[in-house]
Amino acid sequence: MPTRRAVTGRSREPRARFAEELRLLRTARGHSLRQLGDRLGWDWSLFGKMEKGETVGGPEVVQALDTHYGTPGLLLALWELAVSDKTQFKERYRRYMALESEATSLWHFAVSVLPGLLQTPGYARGVLAAGGLKEPELTQQVEARMGRRELLEGADAPPFRTILSEAVLRTPLHDLGEWRSQLEYLAEMGRRDEVTIQVLPFSAGPFGLDSTDVWFLRLTGGRTVAYTENAYRGELIEADGPVERLQRAYDAVRDLALSPAESLKFILRMLEEVRCDPST
Incomplete structure (x- = not known):
């Protein structure tokens, strides 16, 4: 897996950083969007939109992703930065x-x-x-x-x-x-x-x-x-x-x-x- 950049509030594009991390984690597991949707019980198109930066989703789905990928708190921290980006x-x-x-x-x-x-x-x-x-x-x-x-x-x-x-x-x-x-x-x-x-x-x-x-x-x-x-x-x-x-x-x-x-x-x-x- 490529080395992750540090989580920081000084990132110029918090939303893009969040979307990138989601793509890296999924592709490292070798899962398709449909497989991810089936595993977590959400419409797979939501994950596609999140990875494209079209939406950041809600805290519930982000917490589920943190649990799924074994990254407790990482995605939720990135999500909080993304949603606070004016x-x-x-x-x-x-x-x-x-x-x-x-x-x-x-x-x-x-x-x-x-x-x-x-x-x-x-x-x-x-x-x-x-x-x-x-x-x-x-x-x-x-x-x-x-x-x-x-x-x-x-x-x-x-x-x-x-x-x-x-x-x-x-x-x-x-x-x-x-x-x-x-x-x-x-x-x-x-x-x-x-x-x-x-x-x-x-x-x-x-x-x-x-x-x-x-x-x-x-x-x-x-x-x-x-x-x-x-x-x-x-x-x-x-x-x-x-x-x-x-x-x-x-x-x-x-x-x-x-x-x-x-x-x-x-x-x-x-x-x-x-x-x-x-x-x-």
């Missing part, structure tokens, strides 16, 4: 945005923040500023986010469904005037034929997507891809197996959520509570 994050996000613009339908789950497609300028500014964004990039990002809303405008707008954890609606902006405007806009969008909004109440109890926002995009030809994100990173997932597992988790959450009609009533009740706040 340049690669931007590239993945740009690819996601390109796919989003071509999607024939979209569905989404929100843990704590409204999806960008349903945000008002005031809400977007508040959320982005809370994340540490400063001017002039703050205004640029708000404008870019508002530009995304055009996706839901017009006669050819794709169907869009979002399930909002109740926590999203229980986390107001500091500026209650802007928060009222956001709730009013959310109620308005919820009345559109091509937009479906559901609320997952706290009373639903534990659920399978309790820590990650996730988007699903149905593309021309019927293929579906997913994009998961949290406050620190995002991951575009295109392999069929992982996407299907996420879809099953999403379907289970949808079964627990309020109906669209009940959800609209919930949002309107939240709006009435804000209007009656004695501090306004």
Whole structure:
């Protein structure tokens, strides 16, 4: 086996370094991608995409590879460097945005923040500023986010469904005037034929997507891809197996959520509570 380079955060291309190590380990064993998939129980195409640098996979599959190859911690360390690479994050996000613009339908789950497609300028500014964004990039990002809303405008707008954890609606902006405007806009969008909004109440109890926002995009030809994100990173997932597992988790959450009609009533009740706040 060729001598490995040292694991270092100073590598110019952490993602490429991770992909290279995966190829070296597999070829040294003499395994094909299909054989590797059969041994570990994942779709072999996922490993092919990881070795090409198209995706880095998730921690579970990387840990399984570390165990399989007898390299405890090595691949996971390289994976952590790869997912923290901001340049690669931007590239993945740009690819996601390109796919989003071509999607024939979209569905989404929100843990704590409204999806960008349903945000008002005031809400977007508040959320982005809370994340540490400063001017002039703050205004640029708000404008870019508002530009995304055009996706839901017009006669050819794709169907869009979002399930909002109740926590999203229980986390107001500091500026209650802007928060009222956001709730009013959310109620308005919820009345559109091509937009479906559901609320997952706290009373639903534990659920399978309790820590990650996730988007699903149905593309021309019927293929579906997913994009998961949290406050620190995002991951575009295109392999069929992982996407299907996420879809099953999403379907289970949808079964627990309020109906669209009940959800609209919930949002309107939240709006009435804000209007009656004695501090306004």
